[in-house]
Amino acid sequence: MFELFGTTLASRLLLGTAQHPSPAILADAVKASGTSVVTVSLRREMAGGRAGEKFWSLIRSLGVRILPNTAGCHSVQEAVTTAKMAREVFGTNWIKLEVIGNHDTLQPDVFGLVEAARILCEDGFAVLPYTTDDLVVAERLLEAGCNVLMPWCAPIGSALGPVNIMALRSMRGHFPGVPLIVDAGLGRPSHAATVMELGFDAVLLNTAVARAADPVGMARAFGKAVEAGREAFSSGMLEPRDVAVPSTPTIGRAVFS
Amino acid sequence: MKLMVNGEAHEVAATTLAELLAALDYEGDWLATAVNSDLVHKAGRAEFQLSDGDRIEILSPMQGG
Numbered sequence: 263m264f265e266l267f268g269t270t271l272a273s274r275l276l277l278g279t280a281q282h283p284s285p286a287i288l289a290d291a292v293k294a295s296g297t298s299v300v301t302v303s304l305r306r307e308m309a310g311g312r313a314g315e316k317f318w319s320l321i322r323s324l325g326v327r328i329l330p331n332t333a334g335c336h337s338v339q340e341a342v343t344t345a346k347m348a349r350e351v352f353g354t355n356w357i358k359l360e361v362i363g364n365h366d367t368l369q370p371d372v373f374g375l376v377e378a379a380r381i382l383c384e385d386g387f388a389v390l391p392y393t394t395d396d397l398v399v400a401e402r403l404l405e406a407g408c409n410v411l412m413p414w415c416a417p418i419g420s421a422l423g424p425v426n427i428m429a430l431r432s433m434r435g436h437f438p439g440v441p442l443i444v445d446a447g448l449g450r451p452s453h454a455a456t457v458m459e460l461g462f463d464a465v466l467l468n469t470a471v472a473r474a475a476d477p478v479g480m481a482r483a484f485g486k487a488v489e490a491g492r493e494a495f496s497s498g499m500l501e502p503r504d505v506a507v508p509s510t511p512t513i514g515r516a517v518f519s
Numbered sequence: 520m521k522l523m524v525n526g527e528a529h530e531v532a533a534t535t536l537a538e539l540l541a542a543l544d545y546e547g548d549w550l551a552t553a554v555n556s557d558l559v560h561k562a563g564r565a566e567f568q569l570s571d572g573d574r575i576e577i578l579s580p581m582q583g584g
Binding site for chain 1: 547556
């Protein structure tokens with residue numbers, strides 16, 4: 263169980279809905295993952311088109327919470343307007359706030375992100391900011407009114423997994439009471455387990471499931487990895503040691519010489 | 520009146536946002552609209568007067584990560 267903005271969620275895995283091979287596979291992947299929250303977006307609807315309606319009907323039928331994003335926005339104005347449009351269509355004040363700063367790395371424009379976060383928090387949004395692992399930016403986001411932080415662990419869609427464990431560990435240590443969700447860069451279930459073992463509260467992923475050879479199987483695998491990582495964190499793991507320590511008791515062993 | 524709708528130029532007779540949506544065959548409660556980068560609520564579309572050169576965005580739910 264996991265609490266976000268006063269809402270109790272059964273799963274610590276948040277799943278993106280993009281790039282799945284078909285709507286049916288998306289629906290099955292959502293169910294297999296056990297997720298409680300899926301991310302969605304807004305795009306231009308062509309005249310007379312019904313693409314949005316079909317997708318929206320599918321998502322509503324899944325019985326999960328909706329987290330709209332501002333993906334593709336490169337300015338504060340774009341992100342703020344998109345967030346407001348999403349609130350009207352999806353009927354939620356939750357927003358995954360993305361203000362993209364670089365085309366190649368899709369890394370956030372953290373200056374625009376803080377500004378947009380402040381505007382949206384003041385307007386009553388529950389802002390989940392897609393940010394870097396920079397501690398100072400994180401502090402600015404909290405000052406702007408954010409209650410949750412979503413650092414990347416590698417570039418979006420890269421599947422690299424956590425490339426800077428020290429930074430993630432540092433972030434967890436600096437903000438012990440803030441829900442931290444690793445968003446972007448996860449490629450394998452073991453990556454998800456790793457960040458959950460570090461004490462992150464949840465993970466958000468999309469490409470790693472949607473582009474897998476079997477998205478439904480991968481969704482299930484990620485669901486298990488997230489649970490395993492969280493339980494490991496809660497259960498107190500051993501610190502690594504440089505010397506061997508026998509696991510079998512040495513007392514009472516036979517002596518043959 | 521000349522308008523830009525989702526990035527495409529349109530010459531329309533409609534004078535309000537609601538009339539524009541109807542004229543271009545948009546319908547449904549899953550649409551979100553903005554004029555010149557500002558949200559126009561669904562409830563305000565009938566009263567929203569369009570001006571020559573306005574940029575209109577009509578968005579709907581889509582897959583996202």
